[in-house]
Amino acid sequence: MRALLGARARHRWVHLVIGGALLMPYFLVGSVVVGGVAGGAGSFDSFPRALVTFALALPLATVSGLVPIARPLLVFGVRALCGVAPAALADGPARSWDARLRTSAWYTLQVALGGVVSGASLALPPFTVFLIALPVVPGLRHSVYSTGGPLATGWGLALAPAAGIAMLLTLAACSAAAGALLARLAPVLLGPSPADRLAAAEQRAVELAVRNRLARELHDSVGHALSAVTLQASAARRVLDSDPAFVREALAAIEETTRRTVDELDSVLGLLRRDDGDPGAPDLATPGLAALEGLLSRTGLDVAYTLEGDPSRVPELVSREAYRIVQEGLSNALRHGARSPVTLHVAVSERELTMTMENSWSGAAPVVRPGGGRGLRGMAERAALLGGHASAGPDGGVWRLDARLPTGGAR
Structure with missing residues (x-):
């Protein structure tokens, strides 16, 4: 019934x-x-x-x-x-x-x-x-x-x-x-129909790519800033009474880092709020290779930076992604190497951009974020989307980052 x-x-x-x-x-x-x-x-x-x-x-x-x-x-x-x-x-x-x-x-x-x-x-x-x-x-x-x-x-x-x-x-x-x-x-x-399934799969792929892009931007900008701020604050606390000049420098670096990170975070949140039909909505305000020296000065690390070639010849998209890769490399140096010196070499040629970063590595747990993160995978994804390659890991007693990005065009 x-x-x-x-x-x-x-x-x-x-x-x-x-x-x-x-x-x-x-x-x-x-x-x-x-x-x-x-x-x-x-x-x-x-x-x-x-x-x-x-x-x-x-x-x-x-x-x-x-x-x-x-x-x-x-x-x-x-x-x-x-x-x-x-x-x-x-x-x-x-x-x-x-x-x-x-x-x-x-x-x-x-x-x-x-x-x-x-x-x-x-x-x-x-x-x-x-x-x-x-x-x-x-x-x-x-x-x-x-x-x-x-x-x-x-x-x-x-x-x-x-x-x-x-x-x-x-x-x-x-x-x-x-x-x-x-x-x-x-x-x-x-x-x-098969055409409907293909269209739905393409739409999901586009949405997933946007989500991954925003996740990488948030991780690289906010994660790096928090790592740098944590290290600077920790160092300032240890010498608060004995070295006031260093404490002032650390606080100034913290202030500059957080101010720039707030701007980048606002840019990412603007994309989340953006209407797809709004042609005037802003894009991600990610700096490029020209801003590397400012990034290195705010990190709190002793970085030996060398540059070969003209960075203005690098396409804007490649320049922005290269900045993020270097930023993630510095974050790893902060987590794994504390305040050990870092060497960064950037070379620009007609066909590719190469970046090499090294710092000492003892194999101990990270000093800033013991649980680790997703930065290495995000760095590899950035390079792969441009048709390049990026890898990072221990090499003996050294933590080494190698990245190669094509400058003749990006997919």
């Missing part, structure tokens, strides 16, 4: 009735054609003419289902009433002919089954009431006796209520079966 009359069965019956309502305009057009051929006779005057009209209405519905916007409208009804998993259905208009044909087949099936179930739902309940009331209403019995037939017999009158109830149960069973059939075919006919 739950399968025949439960909430899901009722919802699917409503869905079928909607299909019957959608069939009516096509049925009226077919009735005009049948009436013209039959000399003005109506489609409801005889059952054969009604079947012919029904057969003429279905091709019209099939053509209507080819309209691209039909699919999202049909999917909305299926999701609301048929109990189909939302992820199994496609979103958006049907663009390809394969998707249009499958949508048209679904629409034709819905209006066909809906027309039959709707017609039976209109005709059978009044007739069932008549059969149930027949044994107890004298006027109805007299009318049956006057016309004759099976109901005019004693057994006919006795079994009439049971026959009426059986008809209603049969209608409920047919409606439940038709609804279950539509629910089973919905993922096949209204599900995403």
Whole structure:
């Protein structure tokens, strides 16, 4: 009884009735054609003419289902009433002919089954009431006796209520079966096509790339700043009473580092708030190779920096990513090497930019963030997106960073 009359069965019956309502305009057009051929006779005057009209209405519905916007409208009804998993259905208009044909087949099936179930739902309940009331209403019995037939017999009158109830149960069973059939075919006919899956995968890839980009920017800018501030504050605390001049320098470096990091953080948060339709929204305010000397002066490390070539020849995108890679290398030097000296060599050639950074490494746990982080992977991703390569790790007693980025163009 739950399968025949439960909430899901009722919802699917409503869905079928909607299909019957959608069939009516096509049925009226077919009735005009049948009436013209039959000399003005109506489609409801005889059952054969009604079947012919029904057969003429279905091709019209099939053509209507080819309209691209039909699919999202049909999917909305299926999701609301048929109990189909939302992820199994496609979103958006049907663009390809394969998707249009499958949508048209679904629409034709819905209006066909809906027309039959709707017609039976209109005709059978009044007739069932008549059969149930027949044994107890004298006027109805007299009318049956006057016309004759099976109901005019004693057994006919006795079994009439049971026959009426059986008809209603049969209608409920047919409606439940038709609804279950539509629910089973919905993922096949209204599900995403290969083109839809490819478009969805590309959209997810774009969103994931944006998320990864923002994560790298936040990690490199904020992570480096916090590492530098932590080290500077720790050193200043140890010499607070003995070396006031160093403490003043450390506080000034902390102030400059946090001010610049707040600007970069505001830039990243601006991207998160940006509307895709806003052409004037700002991009990430990431500095380039020209700002390396300022970065090195604020780190609190003794860095021996050498530069070969002209950094202005490096494309802006490559210059920004190179800055972030150096920044992550300095963060690693702060975490693993404390205040040990660092050597940084940057060389610019016609075809590539190379960067090498070295600092002492004892193998002990990081002094700033013992748990480690994701900086090395993010650094490798930055280089890979430009068609280059970056790696970092211990080499004997030295922590070494090597990066090569192409300067002739970026993918």
